[in-house]
Amino acid sequence: MKRRDFVGLTGLAAGALWLPAVPGFGGSLVDPARLLEPGLDVAVKKRLADVALNTAKSAGATYADVRIGRYLNQSVFTREKQVQNIASGESFGAGVRVLANGTWGFAATNTVTEAGIAKAAQLAVQIAKANSKVQKEPVQLAPQKGQGVVSWKTPILVNAFEVPVKDKVDLLLAANAAALDNGASFVNSVLFQVNEQKYFASTDGSYIDQDIHRIWPNFSVTAIDRATGKFRSRDALSSPMGLGYEYLQPKAADKIAGPAGTGLIGYKNSFDMLADAALAAKQAKEKLTAKSVTAGKYDLVLDPNHLGLTIHESVGHPTELDRVLGYEANYAGTSFATLEWRAKNQPYGSKLVNIVADKLQPGSLGAVGYDDEGVPTKEWNIIDQGKLVDYQKIRDQAHIVNQKQSDGCCYADSWSTVQFQRMPNISLKPGTNKLSVDEMISKVDKGIYIAGRGSFSIDQQRYNSQFGGQVFYAIDKGKISGMLEDVAYQTNTLEFWNSCSAICDESDYRMFGSFFDGKGQPSQVSAVSHGSATTRFNNVNVINTARKI
Template identity: 70%
Template sequence: MKRRDFLQLTGMGIGGALLTVPLLGKAVDVNRLLELPMDVTEKKRLANIGLNAAKGNGASYADVRIGRYLNQYIFTREDKLQNAVNTESFGVGVRVLANGTWGFASTKDVSEKGIQKAAETAVAIAKANSKIQTEPVILAPVGSYGDVSWKTPLEKNAVAVPLKEKVDLLLSANAEAINNGANFVNSALFLINEQKYFASTEGSYIDQDIHRIWPNFNVTAIDSASGKYKTREALSSPMGMGFEYMDGRASSKKEGPGGTMHYYDHYDMIEDAGLAGKQAKEMLSADSIKAGKYDLVLDPNHLGLTIHESVGHATELDRVLGYEANYAGTSFATLDKWKSGDFKYGSDIVNIFADKTQKGSLGAVGYDDEGVKTKKWDIIKNGILVNYQAIRDQAHIIDEKESHGCCYSQSWNDVQFQRMSNISLTPGKEKYSPMDMIKDVEKGIYIVGRGSYSIDQQRYNFQFGGTLFFEIEKGKIKGPVNDVAYQSNTQEFWNSCTKICDESDYKTFGSFFDGKGQPSQISAVSHGSSTTRFDGVNVINTARNI
């Protein structure tokens, strides 16, 4: 699934079309999702069979991943349940190094014979590949962790919540949107559980249980006289949490500029749906923006996507090296800029970091998919490009002594490779709220939520829209406006960053279905920030630029 497909998915107009994605596995009864995973002792025994078979056939290194991937997707429209599907995918992937070359094979036959055969096949593939490989793979060292485990911190397993309770919540949100001005509404709930076991010839046996949740909706309000319509998406964030995310705790939400609602560690879907109905209706009569230069005040729910595209993808080392060129482009952030030590990616207050340990984030795991303990590291420091995102066979290229721990595979059936970590903007140090920021803006636009976007093949020139737009005049919200998009290039944009709200405003936004690679794989990743100001950015009127 491509990133553009992800944006189309958020509109919810496709109903159950997502179910064609091969990753989702085989449809199963909901009770199957609640069955206990294979005993960890049995996983280790089977993994050792694969490791021994690989070594016995000439591999210098091998890892075995036993994966069970569970999904529940629920779709509704207005007062009806459209679809509820439960899927399971279970199998084994074996990756090896032989003659300095990678080989990979997988099987759904999770037995001694099946795993042994997969290991033998992986070695044979590696040896065949080595005949045309010019340089051997160099792996950065990694710790031998022995028998360890990690689990997403949960208060309530979302899969275990009765289906009726989840459907009732979605339908209640739909009703609230209709009662507040919406003509149509679609809603959905995506639940994912990855049960992953990793074993390697370096002595690590890692058992992980990972949970993710994403509630979403899209409301539409129509002016019957003119035939015009406006839509408003949910302001939820996909999270690495359980169903406790849906309890709408008062302590984790507050009103923002323009009457928007900010949700942090917990989400009130019904409240957001009601507000969405009102705002979609209000947008029908809102003015169209006048093109020009504006100071932009960007909400975290919006800025997450801009960070994702202009920094996250731009600093993936394999993209920088040109390995992604055929599928989704390269990067302007080339090695010479990093080596110079003074490339101004952004202004002095821009500090962007990668962190796969961030609690509640989509990318939060204890260990990546090649057995590296996850960590936090700097990407941009005081505006200067200081590092990239690299895995074990890339680390030596940028003089790193160890992997950053950002290797991932979407399933047991796919080889693991470098994927984006959680990439986030450090909050400001002084106390400063979104309302304070609004007061300091003479002429600007406050933007909330994600929207359509485009960016070139080097992650440089771009255009971003949003969900809600509020014009700012002399330090006050003047009112909602329509047809807004801003244009810039990555370096110019981040160097126009002049103010960042403090940590109390920090929240994450993420992507459940970020696409990369050939064959294409998807991954889930979050991007944190506080509300941030960018000065003198070019804004166009999208209604007049079609």
């Protein structure tokens, strides 16, 4: 976009171009054209990687790996008829991790030269040897066969960074206009784009080059009753995805009709931002006069865009092995699903509940070919017919649960940060019998249909929780009877998953995700998806969030 066009669209000073980037989007602000420049040639990366590995071994490391990373991001922010900010960022450097004297050491540098990387490798070994003086037990690293020279790319159709910034601005402003034309008082929209160019090498014999893309369109619409000052909002029902700009080029085949009487549309691998913005405005207005829910027990029918967050908090986090072992207690809490609890063989959920972990699912945020330890990614069972059967683990954790290999879920959010166990995609398998959303609702006598992610709260053991949503519809005697407001459900993880009574089939399966899932000290972010079909939970406690105590 030309500077003159930008100023004309926004009416803002040129300094707006240099507003801080979004948290989690590190790196120096650069001209958007910089994002299209090629990175280092793969042969140069291999030569630099060999310098790091050889230097580390010469200094006394028994194992070493190096990650050379170029991280690109762009975020476009708009409000009503104006652009608020456009920020393009780039971060480039290398991180070296080693084992020496049975202890981890790590160092990073943005001087990506042979001398710079050699210095980082030497420092990593020095840190490992210093750490070994207080290490109580040596690290036990699960064996991993070297992968040789390989590569992996997100199978995108349109590179979002190649799309002109003006086209992205036009799309966001068109979505804003669709909301305003349908009764919105205020609307803001944003488009996040990420490209990770990661090169991994290890003394196991792996040289892995990966090119990873992610995208997330989002908006928030607000409607105001000027007479009373009351206002209500509705956010986008989009999902962040591991796709290119094709996600914003809607296809009819990707649309899934929501329940009769709601006007809702679900989306698989593309998103109609204009249609959802228009519907969001109408629903925000409708929420102004919607009936406030009566607290009590209800059967809940939860759409995938809502259920994904509940899966994330009540299954994803409590089955991270480092959290189970107490390693995250200081920052993020622990888990009720301890090794001792699992040994009792108690049901985590009903027999309908089958939850898998994976970093393979096409279009998902977690989809990569190899993790940041060079382990090929895979799918494995977390909950099988309601029983907890496994955790998420990496190379130095496998022996703790008597396993001999990593699950391939080790990740760092930057070349400058050390890799550690992160959540893969955690998804609920769809039902095996054909079942539509309307058929599911037809069997509900007294219930609530919930769509979209809302506020939530969950305790440090990921047990007691409360979840809201974006829109709520009453279900009376098998039919949608009108919109509700002030809805949240309270439950504990085991009660909730054991109340699962029906799951729609594969045709309704969709993904939700988190672009900025935080964990660790110092904190890192990662991106992860959660797939499911619309699911029913019986006799769940619903509260009225507007009630004064």
